[in-house]
Amino acid sequence: MSARGGSLRLRLLGATLATLVLALVGAHWWLAGLFRDHVQQQFDTALSQQLDQLTARLEFDARGQPVIGPRGMSDPRFEKPYSGLYWQVEPLPLVAGDRRAALRSRSLWDAELQLPDDALADGAIHRHELAGPRAEPLRAAERSVQAQQPVGSRWRLIVAGDLHEASAAIGRFNGVLAASLVGLGVLLALAALAQVAVGLAPLKAMQRGLQRVRDGREQRLAGRYPAEVQPLIDDFNGVLDRNAEVVERARAQTGNLAHALKTPLAILGQAAREAPPSDFSSLVGEQVGQAERQLQWHLARARAATTQHVPGQRTALGPVLGGLLRAMDKLHADRHLHLEADGVPPDLAFAGEEQDLQEMLGNLLDNACRCARAAVVVRAVRDGPWLQIAVDDDGPGIAPERRAAVLQRGVRVDESQPGSGLGLAIVVDLARVYGGDLTLGGAPAGGLSARLSLPAAG
Incomplete structure (x- = not known):
């Protein structure tokens, strides 16, 4: 997990989708099982009805041999060879090596049903699954009956049906069920996405409010939020x-x-x-x-x-810079300097106190005016989260090997002029308090360029 502790949105979606998948898989397993049991129950019921009909049609002749009454079986599939529906009558007990059926349906043609040996109580129905005449899967129902002549003779009655249609119906149902559950899962997943989006919307609003506070556009988080967030x-x-x-x-x-x-x-x-x-x-x-x-x-x-860490601080650069340039123009009026703010965008703002910005820019402008011959130019741009301000003069400049030294406390730019050597040191300290810095370089006009980096307000 990342240092942020992961995404709340992903956690909610992950938990919801995992639960949804488990629920849909469980629903498919349960509904498919219910339908399979229902189809099998219906199939067994149909076989029991056919077995009851076979039992009702069964008669015995004078020799005690089973015969089917003149009405026969009502389902025409018993008359069609290999139709998938069969009946058979065989004597009990079964004789090893001689299990010839006494009677069988025309649909069996020259084949016989081979059921395992089974101890059947009178009237009880047993069910088996076996291979049919063409190796197709069959499900069979059997019962035993006892004839009056000869006394004590018993017979096993068997009805069997092909499972292909039932299995195909189960397969079709499972396919439709799976497609339906997948569609339902997609809709529920979209609903979960919408629910998470709606549920976390107040947090997004709070994030935007925090951004406005951080950018200095507001002093507090405004608006009403849900009871859980308020x-x-x-x-x-x-x-x-x-x-x-x-x-x-x-x-x-x-x-x-x-x-x-x-x-x-x-x-x-x-x-x-x-x-x-x-x-x-x-x-x-x-x-x-x-x-x-x-x-x-x-x-x-x-x-x-x-x-420095007070939220909501915002100081527009333009008004502060304009006021300082006017003040410096009056302060150094005897030198007739040209003071200019070169293309400073009006929307630039400093994420800090106005008094601190005045302190820093005032020191830089005063130093530039003291050293300039004819002009001081101020340029400013925004570079990502930083405000880059350059104060350039056309004076003699400072040798590169001395630039780092003059930023230290007590070192003056021009030893011939009065001063404490604290102006640039104050600028450096204030800038670093806000996470910025001051660097010195060469100006395009040949003098010194003091480049101040400060945090920008949104």
């Missing part, structure tokens, strides 16, 4: 609600922590700037700035870590 839906929605509450509480605590730390740091920084210039005031100002940047970095990581 408790699961309610519990799942309850888990989503509690998870959202936990995330919101974590955000609030993160914001409170940031506010609690930023205020004292801001006061210390302001005091350092207002103090008379000295080595101490410079050291305090530098360390306060470093602490603020480290605080920003760790808070971004903590915020992303608490929201």
Whole structure:
């Protein structure tokens, strides 16, 4: 069995079809047996009636020899040679080596019926199966009668019929029965397929609802489901609600922590700037700035870590990117850069928090604007479950051997410009929290191309 535990649909169909096959095979065996017994009973009844007629027609002459009355037997098949219906009268007890019949039907022609020796009580009927004159299968009924003259003489009366017609009728019935049961089995199998499809339809609806939640189109599983499934839906929605509450509480605590730390740091920084210039005031100002940047970095990581697995997250890329490009255009207005989003599809969305996407793209755009000579171009496409975003500039770029180093914390792209070296490190950490990554390469215009991979929302 696979790691998923197999298919519920296949389990239900397998169990249903196996039970169906067993039921149909059992029905065929039982009905065929009933019909075979019925045909045999009818055949034996017909033989008993013929035997009763033979007994009624049997008379004895003055010498005590059996004769058939003038009316004879009513069935014309007794007169047709090898017709498949025969009668015979022979004396009892049987004499070894001399078992000649006293009387036999014309249908036997010059043959005789050879039944095994049998102890027959008066009036009792015994039945046997034997080979006929032409080796055809026969079923025979026999009884013994006692004549008045001579006293004590006994005779065995035999009537036999060909089993071919009965066997053919049984064969035809079995064929029709098998075809009917196969047709019924096909219809029942189709009904089972329809039943499974209808019965599992709520699970398909639940799967589509989960897909919408995963793609960020909905926050909860909506709709009504059967009584057997609704408790699961309610519990799942309850888990989503509690998870959202936990995330919101974590955000609030993160914001409170940031506010609690930023205020004292801001006061210390302001005091350092207002103090008379000295080595101490410079050291305090530098360390306060470093602490603020480290605080920003760790808070971004903590915020992303608490929201990365929250279902239903969806942030449209276009509005966020447009707002950042406008902000960067104002921030770097003195450089007169050309900022462009090159053919970004309007339906692209990030499966995560808007603030995290702004943090990542804002750092990449700010770095690109600092290094660019005249233009920054942003391109984005969807590649399967991933959102691929490239921020290209036409600046001096970075040597391939240094690209891995500048992604580390504290390493700056341009050492001649102010900065903490945390921008790209924050982008890398946030991207990896969401399962993505950031890579650096060469841009078509000769500068740097920062390629960001993030999970795409449906």
